[in-house]
Amino acid sequence: MWTLAEYEATSLFSLKQSTATSSGGKTLLLPTPYTIKMALLDAICRTEGAAEGRRQWESLCKAQVALRPVPRLVVSNTFTRILKLPHESSKKKDDATYVRSIGYREYVQWQGALGIAIRSDALPFERLRQWLLSVQMLGKRGSFVQLQAPPQQAEQLPADYILIDGTLPQDIPLQSVLQRLDDCAPSLTFDKANVYSNERIELGEDRLLHNVLLPYQRGRATRSYTEYIRSER
Numbered sequence: 243m244w245t246l247a248e249y250e251a252t253s254l255f256s257l258k259q260s261t262a263t264s265s266g267g268k269t270l271l272l273p274t275p276y277t278i279k280m281a282l283l284d285a286i287c288r289t290e291g292a293a294e295g296r297r298q299w300e301s302l303c304k305a306q307v308a309l310r311p312v313p314r315l316v317v318s319n320t321f322t323r324i325l326k327l328p329h330e331s332s333k334k335k336d337d338a339t340y341v342r343s344i345g346y347r348e349y350v351q352w353q354g355a356l357g358i359a360i361r362s363d364a365l366p367f368e369r370l371r372q373w374l375l376s377v378q379m380l381g382k383r384g385s386f387v388q389l390q391a392p393p394q395q396a397e398q399l400p401a402d403y404i405l406i407d408g409t410l411p412q413d414i415p416l417q418s419v420l421q422r423l424d425d426c427a428p429s430l431t432f433d434k435a436n437v438y439s440n441e442r443i444e445l446g447e448d449r450l451l452h453n454v455l456l457p458y459q460r461g462r463a464t465r466s467y468t469e470y471i472r473s474e475r
Contacts, residue, residue, distance in 0.1 A: 268348055
């Protein structure tokens with residue numbers, strides 16, 4: 243059984259790609275399975291405590307995630323002032339003073355609802371429903387979302403959802419955008435997922451990157467923004 247939920251953004255969405263640096267990098271258009279699972283883990287820890295989050299993490303980590311992209315979105319390109327540590331070659335001994343610099347940032351405005359589907363034989367619907375009700379943010383800090391209706395159940399994944407498992411079709415549609423969305427490896431432990439832990443997550447070992455074709459075609463575009471419209475399959 244799949245658990246389905248729909249969210250609309252109440253602020254601009256931003257989630258840098260895994261290859262981005264602190265100074266620049268493009269944003270993903272949609273949240274990743276890893277981001278969604280971390281948002282659910284956050285909801286568990288906030289409402290039921292960290293001990294319950296640890297107990298539920300293994301099942302949540304192995305859950306399948308599918309997405310139904312929003313009908314339309316616009317990516318805005320911006321430059322902003324940031325503070326960063328100086329380069330090693332120009333930094334004096336014991337000098338940790340930040341220097342002013344410029345960073346490239348992208349922000350996405352969604353139009354319409356994002357569909358999220360989750361399937362896990364180890365997690366009952368009522369528990370998933372309760373946690374999905376508590377999700378308030380997907381992506382970078384400030385990427386707030388609002389649940390549109392109580393989550394529902396479905397025996398089969400609806401046709402307009404995309405299963406994020408790294409499988410690509412043999413025939414690549416021209417009206418599509420290729421992105422790499424990360425997910426949790428089955429072996430990812432709670433201690434590594436815990437942001438307050440000293441253990442580090444290794445990309446490619448604890449976080450797996452999946453190539454995904456999003457059904458979008460480019461609309462209007464300037465040097466300041468790019469419009470994407472969901473194409474019909």
